[in-house]
Amino acid sequence: MSQLDFYTNPQSRGRMIRWMLEETGADYETHILTYNDTMKSEDYLAINPMGKVPAIVHDGRVVTECAAICAYLADVFPEAALAPAVDDRASYYRWLFFAAGPLEAATVNRAFGFVVPADRERAVGYGTFEHVMDTLDMRLSESPYITGDHFTAADVYVGSHVIWGIKFNMVETRASFQDYAEKLVVRPAFIRANQLDEEAAA
Numbered sequence: 001m002s003q004l005d006f007y008t009n010p011q012s013r014g015r016m017i018r019w020m021l022e023e024t025g026a027d028y029e030t031h032i033l034t035y036n037d038t039m040k041s042e043d044y045l046a047i048n049p050m051g052k053v054p055a056i057v058h059d060g061r062v063v064t065e066c067a068a069i070c071a072y073l074a075d076v077f078p079e080a081a082l083a084p085a086v087d088d089r090a091s092y093y094r095w096l097f098f099a100a101g102p103l104e105a106a107t108v109n110r111a112f113g114f115v116v117p118a119d120r121e122r123a124v125g126y127g128t129f130e131h132v133m134d135t136l137d138m139r140l141s142e143s144p145y146i147t148g149d150h151f152t153a154a155d156v157y158v159g160s161h162v163i164w165g166i167k168f169n170m171v172e173t174r175a176s177f178q179d180y181a182e183k184l185v186v187r188p189a190f191i192r193a194n195q196l197d198e199e200a201a202a
């Protein structure tokens with residue numbers, strides 16, 4: 001019997017991983033950590049020295065970083081069919097890493113008012129916020145899911161950025177983003193995950 005521990009706070013990126021865990025159907029134990037308190041405890045820093053959530057520990061193996069956790073869970077629970085076949089992962093890796101790198105950096109920098117000087121855009125991984133929005137828009141306008149015709153773990157991660165990005169005004173409200181978000185928020189696992197986190201938050 002394997003052991004899966006989930007460290008989170010209901011008001012955090014841990015929501016992405018709760019959703020992913022619910023998609024896998026796996027049994028897991030939730031540990032709610034509090035900001036500036038248990039998140040910085042010696043015990044938790046031994047799991048994630050960043051003192052940030054989420055993290056998972058699966059049979060003694062630690063995984064941090066939401067995109068990595070999504071990819072890992074898809075691999076260790078293959079029965080949930082959340083990762084494409086290995087030789088069909090070009091889009092899967094591409095968009096997972098696009099979201100963890102350029103999309104995350106562009107949206108957070110913009111939200112906090114960091115402005116890349118125009119003459120430095122070439123040196124910044126995401127270039128410009130608009131360019132990132134246009135690229136994601138192009139992809140979601142041509143494909144029902146981020147990797148193609150099927151829902152995968154990459155949709156949990158990219159979709160989380162889009163769903164919560166629209167909600168918190170961190171991504172633009174474009175038609176392709178809204179259509180994509182509408183498709184995802186009706187998934188039973190998404191609904192269950194949100195209920196669990198709302199209960200935990202209360």
Ligand SMILES: N[C@@H](CCC(=O)N[C@@H](CS)C(=O)NCC(=O)O)C(=O)O
Nearest residue numbers: 012013051052053054064065066067
């Ligand atoms: N790159 C990390 C980001 C994790 C992160 O920044 N988590 C925030 C909550 S959304 C956190 O734990 N902040 C607590 C702190 O820094 O003290 C990931 O993708 O998992």
